[in-house]
Structures are given as C-alpha cells and as structure tokens.
Amino acid sequence: MFDDLRDLYQEVILDHGKNPRNFGKPDGFNRTARGDNPMCGDKITVYLTLGSDGRIADVRFDGRGCAISQASASLMTEMLKGKEPKEAEALFGAFHDMCTKDEEEWTDHGPLDEEAMDKLQVLSGVREFPMRVKCATLAWHTMNAALHGDPVASTENAGF
Amino acid sequence: MFDDLRDLYQEVILDHGKNPRNFGKPDGFNRTARGDNPMCGDKITVYLTLGSDGRIADVRFDGRGCAISQASASLMTEMLKGKEPKEAEALFGAFHDMCTKDEEEWTDHGPLDEEAMDKLQVLSGVREFPMRVKCATLAWHTMNAALHGDPVASTENAGF
Amino acid sequence: MTRPATLLSDAPVTSNAPYDVERVRQDFPILTRLVHERKGRPGKPLVYLDNAASAQKPRAVIDAMSGLLERDYANVHRGVHFLSQRSTDLYEATRDKVAKLLNAPSRENIVFTRNATEAFNLVAQSWGRTFLKTGDVVLLSYMEHHANIVPWQLLRDQTGIRIEVVPVLDDGSLDLDAYEKALKTLAVKLVAITHSSNVLGTVNPVRQMARLAHEHGATVLFDGSQAVVHRPVDVQAIDADLYVFTAHKLYGPTGIGVLYGKKAVLDAMPPYQGGGDMISTVTFEKTTFREAPYRFEAGTPPIIEGVGLGAAIDYVTALGLDAIQAHEQRLLAYATERLREIEGLRIIGTAPEKAAIISFTIDGIHPHDIGTFVDRAGVAVRVGRHCAEPLMDRFGVGATCRASFGLYNTEAEADALVEAVKATKAFFG
Amino acid sequence: MTRPATLLSDAPVTSNAPYDVERVRQDFPILTRLVHERKGRPGKPLVYLDNAASAQKPRAVIDAMSGLLERDYANVHRGVHFLSQRSTDLYEATRDKVAKLLNAPSRENIVFTRNATEAFNLVAQSWGRTFLKTGDVVLLSYMEHHANIVPWQLLRDQTGIRIEVVPVLDDGSLDLDAYEKALKTLAVKLVAITHSSNVLGTVNPVRQMARLAHEHGATVLFDGSQAVVHRPVDVQAIDADLYVFTAHKLYGPTGIGVLYGKKAVLDAMPPYQGGGDMISTVTFEKTTFREAPYRFEAGTPPIIEGVGLGAAIDYVTALGLDAIQAHEQRLLAYATERLREIEGLRIIGTAPEKAAIISFTIDGIHPHDIGTFVDRAGVAVRVGRHCAEPLMDRFGVGATCRASFGLYNTEAEADALVEAVKATKAFFG
Ligand SMILES: Cc1ncc(COP(=O)(O)O)c(C=O)c1O
Numbered sequence A, B: 001m002f003d004d005l006r007d008l009y010q011e012v013i014l015d016h017g018k019n020p021r022n023f024g025k026p027d028g029f030n031r032t033a034r035g036d037n038p039m040c041g042d043k044i045t046v047y048l049t050l051g052s053d054g055r056i057a058d059v060r061f062d063g064r065g066c067a068i069s070q071a072s073a074s075l076m077t078e079m080l081k082g083k084e085p086k087e088a089e090a091l092f093g094a095f096h097d098m099c100t101k102d103e104e105e106w107t108d109h110g111p112l113d114e115e116a117m118d119k120l121q122v123l124s125g126v127r128e129f130p131m132r133v134k135c136a137t138l139a140w141h142t143m144n145a146a147l148h149g150d151p152v153a154s155t156e157n158a159g160f
Numbered sequence C, D: 001m002t003r004p005a006t007l008l009s010d011a012p013v014t015s016n017a018p019y020d021v022e023r024v025r026q027d028f029p030i031l032t033r034l035v036h037e038r039k040g041r042p043g044k045p046l047v048y049l050d051n052a053a054s055a056q057k058p059r060a061v062i063d064a065m066s067g068l069l070e071r072d073y074a075n076v077h078r079g080v081h082f083l084s085q086r087s088t089d090l091y092e093a094t095r096d097k098v099a100k101l102l103n104a105p106s107r108e109n110i111v112f113t114r115n116a117t118e119a120f121n122l123v124a125q126s127w128g129r130t131f132l133k134t135g136d137v138v139l140l141s142y143m144e145h146h147a148n149i150v151p152w153q154l155l156r157d158q159t160g161i162r163i164e165v166v167p168v169l170d171d172g173s174l175d176l177d178a179y180e181k182a183l184k185t186l187a188v189k190l191v192a193i194t195h196s197s198n199v200l201g202t203v204n205p206v207r208q209m210a211r212l213a214h215e216h217g218a219t220v221l222f223d224g225s226q227a228v229v230h231r232p233v234d235v236q237a238i239d240a241d242l243y244v245f246t247a248h249k250l251y252g253p254t255g256i257g258v259l260y261g262k263k264a265v266l267d268a269m270p271p272y273q274g275g276g277d278m279i280s281t282v283t284f285e286k287t288t289f290r291e292a293p294y295r296f297e298a299g300t301p302p303i304i305e306g307v308g309l310g311a312a313i314d315y316v317t318a319l320g321l322d323a324i325q326a327h328e329q330r331l332l333a334y335a336t337e338r339l340r341e342i343e344g345l346r347i348i349g350t351a352p353e354k355a356a357i358i359s360f361t362i363d364g365i366h367p368h369d370i371g372t373f374v375d376r377a378g379v380a381v382r383v384g385r386h387c388a389e390p391l392m393d394r395f396g397v398g399a400t401c402r403a404s405f406g407l408y409n410t411e412a413e414a415d416a417l418v419e420a421v422k423a424t425k426a427f428f429g
C-alpha cells in the first residue's frame, strides 16, 4: 500500500524519529530559538552552545513533531557539533536546495561537509512531498534563527 | 424597433414628462420631503399644503428625473388636490399594487377615487419593467414621506 | 420534497424513501476521480473525508455558476438592461433561499459577506465598536475557531474589551455550569460561541445558551459554520441575535458567507466597509448609507458565488437536512465504532450530541505522518491544529487527525479510513 | 505570444497578426445569446457595452472554475492530502500571474481581497489608522469611484483626517496644476487617485503623479480597476506604492480583487481582519501574525475565484494587452465619431488620453429612458451615476448614459448603439 512512502520514511528516519539524539534542554547554552510550523502544529526549540573559539560546541533540541521533523532535527544535532557558524549555514543552504530543487538547480554554498551531505540524503525524499518540506527544514530554520539571535522562527512565512 | 415600449411610454406619459403640471417650488407650503432614487440619479422634492380642514390644499414638485418619474409626479399632483391624507395614502397603496403585482394580488385599500385610478392606468406598463417601478413610485413615496413628516424618502431601500 | 434536478431518475422521491447515497454520489463529479495516479501505477479512488475544511460541489452548483456566466451574467443592481436584471434576480433570489434555510423572518436579515471570517470581523468592528466599551466582556469558548477568536483580540487591542473563555469538559462538551456562572458574575455583553465545533464535533445547546444569555442582557452570536451543513437550523427557534456561516462548507462556492442578524440588531449597526452599492448619496462632505442588509455590502457583490450558494441550498433542501443528518449520524456511529478497534487510537471529542466529525490521535505516531500515509491510500483527512490552537492546548495535543463526513460519504469509505490507519500503524510498527 | 487554448485554430498566432475580433468573440459563450425573446417575437442579438461595470467571461475562465470543482477542489494551505495540494498549487499560481501582469517584484507583493472596494477599505483601516493622524490630508480627485471615497470618509469620522479633492477640467482631465499645488501647500500624506476614470475614460499620468507625490513625501495609491483591463500596467515603472484592481472587470470572476503593495509598505501594515490562515500562533492572551501578504488574508480564501482570475490573466496576456488596447482605441475613435453625428448628444469626458469608455447625455431625454430604449434593441449600456456622484455634480448632470467597450466589441456594435440612440431620439421626437 505504501511502497513509494518508503523513500520518504526510510529506516534511518524512523529510527531518529523514534529515538531522537541530543533531545532535551541542556543545563547550559548561549543561543536558543523556538521554531513553529503552524501547518502541522510542530513546535521545537533549538539550544546552541557557541564555544570561545566561535565554533558550535553543542546543539540540542526539544519539542514535538512528526517523524520527519524529529529525524531532521536529530540528524542536524549530530552533524553540527564542532562546525563554525558559517559552515552550518552553508550546510543549511545546501540541504534546503536538496529538499526543494532538482539537482541541476542547486546553488553553490561553498565548501561543504560531504559526509554530512551524504547522511542528509535520507531526507531528500521530501522533494516529492511539497507539504512536508517544512517538516524537514524546521529544525534548520530554527538553528539558523538561534545563530542570528532571532528568538522565533516560523516556516509558515517561508513561502506558502 | 420599440413597439412594446409604447405600452410604457404612452402619449400621456410623454406629454406629462415633457410638460409637467404643478412644477416648481411654491411660495407657501407646510409639508415637504426630498425623494432620491440613487439607481438613476433622480431627485425630486414634493411640497404639500395641508389646509385647515385637514385636506390637501395644494401639491407641487420640482427636481429632475426620467420621463416616467416626471409624468408620475405630474399626474400625482393633479389628482391629490382636495383629498384627505388617508385618501392619498389609499391611492398610493393601490397604485403601488398596480405597478408591482398582478391584479388578483392587489389588496384592499378601502374606497378609492376611481377616476384617479383610471388615469394612473397609463403607468401600469412599468409592471413589465421591474427596474422602472421605482421611477413610477418615487413621487408617491416622497409625498407619503412629506405627509408623515419624514424629510427624506429613498426608493433604494424599498427592496432591491 | 423533490430531489435535485441532477438526480438521474424522473420519479419523485419522497423524504420517506431510504437515503440513496450511491445516487447522491453521482451528483458530485469529483467523487469518481482517482488520486495519485502515476505512470505504471493506477490511482486510488478518492475517499474525501475533509468536509469540515470544505465540501465538494454537486453538478447543480457547478452548472448554476457556469450557466450564469454562459447566459445571464452582468453586474447586479442599478442596471436597467436585460442581463443586469437577470443577474440581479438570480443573485437576490439567494437571499430569500438563505432566509428560508435559516427560517429568518425576512430576506432583510441576511447579509452576504466574503466568508464566515469576514462576518465575525464585521460584527466585531461594526457592532463591537459601537456597543462594547473598555472592560465589557465578550464570552468565547475553548472550542472556537480562530475566526471567532482573532477578530475579538484585534478589537481588544483597539478598545480594551475583555475576552473570557468558557472551558470545555473532557468529553468535549461545553462546560455549561461555567457558562452560566460567567453570565452571572461577569459583565458579559456578547456571547460569541460556536454552534458546533469543527474539531470535536460537539453540538452546543444553543437554544438554552441564548435564553441564559438574554436573561443576563447579553447579545448572542453563534458560529453556524459546522452546524448548517449537518442539520436543520432555525435561528428564530434558537433566538440567535446574530448567526454566521460560510458557503463553501455547505457544498457551495468559496467567496461568500452569511451573517444573519435580527432586524433591530442590524439596524443599530453602522456600516463596516465603504464603497459602491451600500450608499444612498455621496458628496465629499457627507455620505448617507442604505438600510441593512445592503449597508454592509460594499462594492460589487459575490454574484457568481451567490448564484452558486442558491443552487447549493436548493440541493441540500431537496435532499432534506433531516435526511442528511440521519445519514451522517449513522456514519458517525459506524466510523466511531470501527476506529475504536485500533489500539492506541484516542478520539478527542465524545460529547453526546455530535456532528459527523472525528478527531483522533494515535500513540507514537504524529498526525502529520498519519495524514501523509492515509493520503497515499486515497483517503483525504485533515491533520493539524484545525485553526483551533487553544483547543489543541486544552487537550494537550499539538495536532490531531480529523475525519469529517459529508452527505455523500459511505460506510465503505469509513472502512477505507480504518484500513489505511491500521496499515499506517503497521508501518510504524 | 501564444493564443488562448480555446481559440479554434491550432496555428500559432503572433502578436503581429491582425486582431481577429470575430475569433475572439467565439471564446465568449454569452455573446451568442439573444435577449428579450418572447413568444411570437425573435430576440435581439446581445450588444454588450457595459464592460466598465463588469466584463463577460471567456470559456477558458468558466472551464477553469468548473474544472477545478470537477477534479481538483479542496481547501487550500495546511492540507497534506492530494487535492489540497493541487488546489493550493492552482490557487497560489495566480499570485505569480498577477505579479507578472503588474510587473510586481515578487508574488509577496500581491494581496488577494474580495474586490477593489475591500482593498481600499483594507488600506484605509490598516495603513490609514497606522500612519494618518488628525489633520493629515488624503488627496482624492473629483473623478473617484465611491470605492475610493467612502472608506476615507469612514476613516475621517474615526480619526479626523482631512480629505482634499483635486478638480477635474472641463474636458475630463485631472487638473494637474491643482494637484501639484495641493502637494506643495497641504500636509498630504496619501494620494489616492484613479489610474483611469470609470465615467470619463480619462487616463491619468500616474507616473508623473507618483513622482510629484514622492517628492513631497506622500505615499501613492492608484485605483487600477479601469486601467489593467485596457492596457499593460507596470507598477514598478509607475512607482506606485499601492495599486488596486478587481477581477470581474478583467474578464475574471466576482469575489476576488487585488491589492499590490511595495514590500516595505505592506510590511509596515498591521492585519486588517483576523481569523484562520493569517496567524502564526494563537492563544487567548496573544496571537502572532504571518508575514505579508498572508497576514491580510483571513479565513478560507477565494479559491475558485483565484483559479478563475488566473485563467483570465492567461487569456488577456495571450491576446496581448497591447493588442487589446489598440483594438479598443480604434473602437473608441470610431464610436466617438459616430455618436457625434447625433444632434444634442453631449460626450462627457474628452481628455486626450482615454480608455474606451464614452459617457453621454442627450438634450431633453433622461439617461434612464435612453437606457430602457436601447436595451430593447439589445444594447446593454449603463445609465445612472456610476458610483461617482461627485463627478456627476461636477458636470451638472444627474446621471449619464455610459457605453464601455471590451476586447470583444466591434464597430458593428458601435453602430448598433448609434442606431438605437437615434431611434430613441426619434421616438421622443
Ligand atoms: C474605477 C473603479 N474603482 C473601483 C471600482 C470598484 O470595484 P468593485 O465593485 O469590484 O470593488 C470600480 C467598479 O465598480 C471602478 O470602476
């Protein structure tokens, strides 16, 4: 019945969805933002710790959401640790392209963590599900808002 | 080309339309009202003199309008002189029925001036022209408003 | 009772005849379509259970709108030419039909708006700004749609009114004790509560609520958006001062909604929007306005939409709202029972009197994921907050899955929903 | 340039091809109908010259709306199911089409409203209440439609703004000297003037007017209701801050209008109406709103109407607005010349730059009577004040007769008008 949903809901996603890594509010952090997807009721909070070297020392999140958004948030936390903010942004840009555009339309976001990009491939299935793109990108929008000092991110305003 | 318009625009109407009787503001009067038909831009004013016997001693009107509304006003002024207010109202009621309803639906408005009713027959052609009913009844609405002490009458609010 | 013209047989059908849902379905062209067709894979038959968001349209409505445009269209009112008269007659006839549908005393009680949302904004700005002052209480409930929340918040920011909220019991019923207490203890000037909840299905005892409100001198506004579609409604029997609904949920077009108001209430309200058609005379110094309902209808009205709504009302009244209600109640009972087979499934909203709306959640699977899965099986349900975020908070859920039934739905479609949900559960293991 | 799909031939037609009005007419089902048919008497072919009130709809528009309802309809936004996505895509595509039609920088500049009238009310209440204070001047003109007068009067009553009015010259041109003087001497915060008059046809020099207004720090709002239908419009070239039009005059459906706004202008405006779809999150304490344009679109949007408007834009752009303009200008010249044959006929509005609209009066015959007569000959014109009462006063007439031409009108139809008017004159002697 659901054959073509297996592309979207791959094992990795179901696993991260059920057992999200780096879940829960940490004791200490120095950047945070709340992300809101009014479309499905998802609300997540991302907690960032920027180290004295300017790199991301820790990322955690909490909140609830669908399998896609939880998995995306969980995967994101795993791959941002140790990155410079601008590396994180580049990864977000490339990931956003992956979720929304055909490969030939991806823009150049500078040098990327290829291993991270490979892992993020599991989420690229959302491209076939336009209504689910926001689920996949919510955590990233929120992380980006936290980096820029915005308290709230909403995917709702990013297009319709 | 306009054969069936001859029922609406009979000679009497064209005559009264071109040479309205009792036209122009009188020096003295004791009741007046302004009538407004926003549909076509007609504006007329009716001036009534109620005598000490309670009867209508004089009726005049001014303002502009289409042939139908001018003729209707002119005819009205000719037939109201000497009438009691409630006779005028009865005539208005019967005339309104004539312009809007099939004969079997006319309601009883009490004893009527049959001669006046005969004359008003020339206007009964508007029944076939729903959009022109207000032209035919504007002067009467306005007269009625004057009798009741309302400064303004608008046909616009009487149905759509 | 006569059946709508589009039904196939010529034989007159009385309201005692059993409700023939298969014949009704033939009136709705969209119901025969397949969804998710792809090359090499056949599509799935559409199972449309998103009626509370918007209903599908019968052939009669589609044809009434096309027919108007093919034969009789022009701008309405104030035109002397043939088409303008035709168009005006067809459009204004719907005002009579709405009056009859709601048992309003007269066509003059019926104001056409853009949708239900605009009707609430109209009341808030016109009635609210005139009759409410700082500190006056508008009494809402936790089961309101955003359309009946946000306009009052905007008014609150402008004028300092107070918003108080009647709680909802665990089964999804309105807390009537709290309602009565609020009327007794607060300066309630307006009760603005839904007749039927778009999430819980709960049908509120509006007659009793209106009586209580009137005893305490409050005006009542009911949101009938989810009520008129499922049952006969009589605004005079209810004694509603103001009543709102939206055409697109009543099998009619988008772009038109209805505000019913008692004559005295409408007459006391100043205009909302200004423009053509709602004025008597205009100069730059002074403008005078027409009487209600026309005073509230500025500019070119929703002509095509009015004609479509008229056809929709003809359609549902020909089927009979009693018959529709009976059919949907059977479906509701059946679907509820079948969904209860599924372990971990929680139905939110189990009030004794309900419209055919079932909101549910499933342990461990997010509604959004359920929505995507059942959609692939051809089943259209709505997932999310249903424009009722405070209610979601009340029940401690971020979102729900909502199946809402209409006059053309069948038990087989309820089965399809249940099977799709079961398969989804199996997938997530 | 490609022709609309409904045109009969498959051969591509370039914009250099002569404008084939007979083929265009075949796209409009209503144009083949007879009016005033009665038993024993054949009807008269419809000569529809009431386009400024509302235009007829091409088959492509009718089919787009029916097609949506037969195949792809559901409520838009926030739905994960197949039909909701289809419907959303079809509806939102129109935002892009409108942006392209007006050469707006982005789809985010486009707000959908109920009609032009609502767009003015939106600007008056949202922008006006935010940026105008007591004594600030809103500069209108004597040729405004009531839709661009009454909302400002309502605002004046609420906040004490001042309304000043630019005169109209005897030929129907705007008095540009007076316009410039008003900007220099008054505290003008907003210029709200029409791009093209619905009575006089006058096309105002909006580019120059915007430049002057901006030099004096005023914001400009143009009423494009009668402009977008007759010519290409480029809001960026004009440098309009706000621009309004209504779909039903552009061969699209009723129930939808457009407000274009510069991003900075829209971003600074608070919400107008509250409800679903325009919010981010709602609690009873605090609600946050979405960005423009969505913030201004409360409740279920005009979905069917949006799809119809999209088809209308496709249709007119396929024909080419340049080509339409050229065709209509030829007609205007021809009809003007022919009407001038009639003794005692006075054309009101003879500005050098005009849209194809001719208002006239005839000595000794009231426009209303003319309207009834020409209607019997099958010719639909509008008579009355055309929702522009101050302009009627300015020209000392109670009403006019107005013939307004659209993309499907012909010289033969202008002839029919002239013959009918002549016969009317003969009747009245
Ligand atoms: C110049 C002008 N502005 C505004 C309007 C109002 O349009 P609508 O009635 O669709 O709101 C019209 C048409 O009636 C018009 O001609």
Ligand SMILES: Cc1ncc(COP(=O)(O)O)c(C=O)c1O
Pocket (backbone or CB within 6 Å): C052, C053, C115, C116, C117, C118, C145, C147, C148, C194, C196, C197, C198, C223, C225, C226, C246, C248, C257, C387, D276, D298, D299, D300, D301
């Ligand atoms: C109970 C209720 N009220 C109001 C509305 C608003 O209707 P609309 O979006 O047509 O204005 C809805 C539907 O969305 C509803 O379900």
